[in-house]
Amino acid sequence: xxxxxxxxxxxxxxxxxxxxxxxxxxxxxxxxxxxxxxxxxxxxxxxxxxxxxxxxxxxxxxxxxxxxxxxxxxxxxxxxxxxxxxxxxxxxxxxxxxxxxxxxxxxx
Amino acid sequence: xxxxxxxxxxxxxxxxxxxxxxxxxxxxxxxxxxxxxxxxxxxxxxxxxxxxxxxxxxxxxxxxxxxxxxxxxxxxxxxxxxxxxxxxxxxxxxxxxxxxxxxxxxxxxxxxxxxxxxxxxx
Numbered sequence: 594x595x596x597x598x599x600x601x602x603x604x605x606x607x608x609x610x611x612x613x614x615x616x617x618x619x620x621x622x623x624x625x626x627x628x629x630x631x632x633x634x635x636x637x638x639x640x641x642x643x644x645x646x647x648x649x650x651x652x653x654x655x656x657x658x659x660x661x662x663x664x665x666x667x668x669x670x671x672x673x674x675x676x677x678x679x680x681x682x683x684x685x686x687x688x689x690x691x692x693x694x695x696x697x698x699x700x701x
Numbered sequence: 702x703x704x705x706x707x708x709x710x711x712x713x714x715x716x717x718x719x720x721x722x723x724x725x726x727x728x729x730x731x732x733x734x735x736x737x738x739x740x741x742x743x744x745x746x747x748x749x750x751x752x753x754x755x756x757x758x759x760x761x762x763x764x765x766x767x768x769x770x771x772x773x774x775x776x777x778x779x780x781x782x783x784x785x786x787x788x789x790x791x792x793x794x795x796x797x798x799x800x801x802x803x804x805x806x807x808x809x810x811x812x813x814x815x816x817x818x819x820x821x822x823x
Contacts, residue, residue, distance in 0.1 A: 594763070628809040630746070637796055637813035638746060649811065681746055686807045688760040690736070690748040 595619055595684050599693035605701040612669040614696045616682035621662050626686035629658055629667045632695075633678045641680075642667065672698070703727040703812045705797045710817030717787050717821070723780040723797030723814060730778040731755065734805035737771060737782045739793035740816075749795070750782065753805035760805060787821045794818050 596619040606612055616627070624645040630638040640649040642658035645665060655670040669676055677700050682693040709721040721737070736751040750771040751760040759771050770783040780797055794816040802808030 626807060626809075630810070632746075637815055638810070639813070640809060640811050643801070643809045643811075683746075683809065685809045688751070688806070689762050690751070692746040692748065695745045 594689060595622060595691055597682050597684060597691055597693035599680075599682060599696045601696060602694075603697045603699060605699050606672055607701045608672050608674055610672050612667075612672055612676070612698055614667040614669075614680055614698070616660075616665040616667070616693050618663045618665070618684065622684050623686065624661050624665075626684055627658075627660070627665050628683045628685055629656075630681045630683065631676075631678050632681065638681065669698075674700075703799065705799065705812060705814035707795065707797045707814045707817035710795065710819045712820045712822065713787055714823050715788060715821055718783070718785045719787065719819060721782040721784070721795055721797075721817060721819070723782075725778045725780065725797075725799070728799070730773075731775040732803055734800040734802050734808055735773060735780045736798040736800055736805075736810065737780075738796045738798055738810070738813075739791075739819075740796070741790075741793040744793075747793075751800065751805045752780070754803040758805050784819070787819075789821050792819060792821045 600615045627645045629642040632638040646658045704726045706724045737749040756773045768786045772781045796816045797814040798810040799812040800808030
């Protein structure tokens with residue numbers, strides 16, 4: 594089973610700053626099957642990025658994804674007030690479809 | 702618009718059973734694999750189970766050890782999760798999720814329902 598480890602656990606930043614979130618896999622995975630989700634309090638998660646770097650429908654271009662092998666990154670170029678949330682990475686090929694434990698992006 | 706509406710959650714005693722339903726609309730249901738995911742209070746996301754568009758293939762998290770059964774009725778555009786031998790650790794919000802693929806093996810989760818709360822307690 595592939596384990597995804599996200600870091601940091603919490604990121605404290607101000608609006609307008611750049612956020613860099615990390616997701617490390619326990620073994621090499623195909624970049625085709627790495628996704629990122631955003632979850633705000635009391636809401637269901639929302640797909641942001643799939644295939645490591647493709648933005649889902651309606652996702653603003655300040656969100657970008659990159660990486661390969663075991664190391665993947667979600668970057669938010671300039672934080673907007675609505676971006677403060679929890680972010681999860683996911684490996685979605687095969688079974689189980691594992692999630693990372695999440696990174697909380699909070700207002701500093 | 703794609704809509705996924707879960708129902709069937711509630712309070713159940715340990716060892717009991719519950720069946721969740723998810724009514725889908727706004728897309729061709731049989732063309733998409735579907736999954737259930739769950740989230741305990743204050744915890745992260747956990748994938749539970751997936752089924753192919755036809756319902757012919759199913760996948761489960763190892764931790765469930767045969768207690769849960771996923772199924773679908775494409776004529777009703779409805780997804781189900783039969784949960785048996787429930788334990789306190791199954792307490793969570795259960796989300797119905799649409800996958801981007803039809804086979805169930807390699808799709809990401811592009812639409813999520815709002816979830817239904819399952820509480821296992823005596």
